[in-house]
Amino acid sequence: MLLELQNVCLELKRNHKYVKILDEVSFQVNQGETVGIVGESGCGKSMTALSIMRLLPEKAKLKGTIKLEDEDVTKFSKKALEKVRGNKLSMIFQDPLTSLNPLHTVGKQIEETLMLHTDLTKSQRKQRVVELLREVGLPRAEELVHEYPHQLSGGMRQRIMIAIAMACNPSLLICDEPTTALDVTVQAQILELMNSLKKMNEMGIIMITHDLGVVAEVCDRVIVMYAGKVVEQAGVKELFQNPKHPYTKGLIESIPKLGERKQILGSIPGTVPAPDKLPSGCKFADRCSYAMDTCRRKMPPMVHITNEHSASCWLLEEEEGEQFVTSGSKRIETTLHH
């Protein structure tokens, strides 16, 4: 096991009081595996990633355990964290232009990571930087070392970010919407690159995205988050073919699919509630077309459908409920807006 999150809770200070952002988040990532985290904006996807990196605001309250190769990241000192970040643990952000330093050359920014975490000599480092640039598929690597981020296109900048993240052969790479700012043709290039790097380096990847197409393309397992909680997790095929949670179904129904034309798209009414205005009971109840009285009163437990597949919904508790859910996908389709 590469990474294991157990009952991770996060509270942040908003308007002078603490608000729960993550609520008992638990999941695992194995070596060589890509795990996708999906959900609408404001579901806590990015906060989960930042908790693993421990890149949280100063007054954040983090509880639970985050084990990276059997060491608990939540207990790390500042110094220990510095040693891990960029080394064993790397992260790629959505916007490559704001995450690169505009005042330093590309080469210097990649070299910095090597300087911090390896004993390579200056000339060895220079050589490794050029190698890395080639590995991420950039042309004319020798010249590129001396160029600045503004001279490069969006796709090239994202490749530089990947080169920085890959510099020390991390065991876990966290990607937060790595292709959202890119055009489809460039996105296809980057996804292909990430897939080949994963095969080469046997690392684990956490892929945070709102694009279910990207998830289907690169992930082995998927975690669906809603309002700071994990509501469903399953293997990627299982999740798309046999989604159990009404939220997951709603998400899948609402994307227009290439090669398939529907009169009306499914949709989920309403929006994600603000973290300080969460309903009691199931957080999704207000937007769920199957919500029952129980849902509004009590939080549903995590139900294990198979070894790999679990979801947290009251409908799964009883046999009857299960039938209701499977026959219910048609109902979501016909549920209109408002």
Next chain:
Amino acid sequence: MSLLEVKELKQHFTIKKGFLGEKKIVKAVDGVSFKIEQGETLGIVGESGCGKSSLGRTILQLIKPTSGVIHFQGRDITHLSRKEMKDVRKEMQIVFQDPYASLNPRSTVRTILEDPLIIHGIKSRHKRMDIIEGIIDKIGIRKDQLDRYPHEFSGGQRQRIGIARALTLSPKLIIADEPVSALDVSVQSQVLNLMDALQKELNLSYIFISHDLSVVQHISDRVAVMYLGKIVEIADVDELYQNPLHPYTKALLSAVPLPDPAQMKERIILQGDLPSPVNPPSGCPFHTRCPQATPECKAEIPELREKSMDHWAACIHVQPGQKQSIRTSIS
């Protein structure tokens, strides 16, 4: 008569480069022609920087075109005075991408919706309120929410308000510039369903500009693919998605990740990025990234030609009539 007909439309911007004031020209829109009928949706797709948004703005005359003609309801609108244009604007409206930036944060929803009516001379307050209430009823905003400010609404609701504002003057044509790109999928589908329903009810025409091919497929009747300021392919939506002719369209379609892990497809991965529109490649603008490029492609700019019934493509390697003959042999 078509509702809108655009002929050889060009929009060139002059930019200054370097401190010597050396001038360069960006050909954002370079000779675009198409027609739209009443009640029809034309989707325009392409990567960022291909000129989709400039095209939308030029049609609305928010920026004057460099050359070319725009006929709206049979009338040439490229040479109208400001006053005459104001009347035409009633009939064509725009919905912007960012529902946060396109609504004035200091105005209530009522003011936002009322302003266009005041500008276009509806003097009776009573009448204005009647129109507004009729519209918000259609888009799913409640009457008691009218006196709220934009920040009190979610992204999806704000985009509905943006659509309502475009509808207040009962236009015939709405240009929607990436209207759902800033929204989450669940909310995106709400807005798309709303746009669909409004179109049927009011017999609207849409020009739907987007980079998302799946969304464009869902909403459009016809689709135009743009690359570096030019339309490289235009056809009926089903025809274009099932039988793309231009290599760029093929690559674009194959690059879209499918939300279905069981369905794996052959992927054409294009090399490199969109070339800078300041220095577009000679000949076919796509030849630098095209997997089928030959030396001839560098030499001449391919014209948009009808390759089969109502299916136009700009590529010298696509033979006309190819598809037609296959079709007749099947039937």
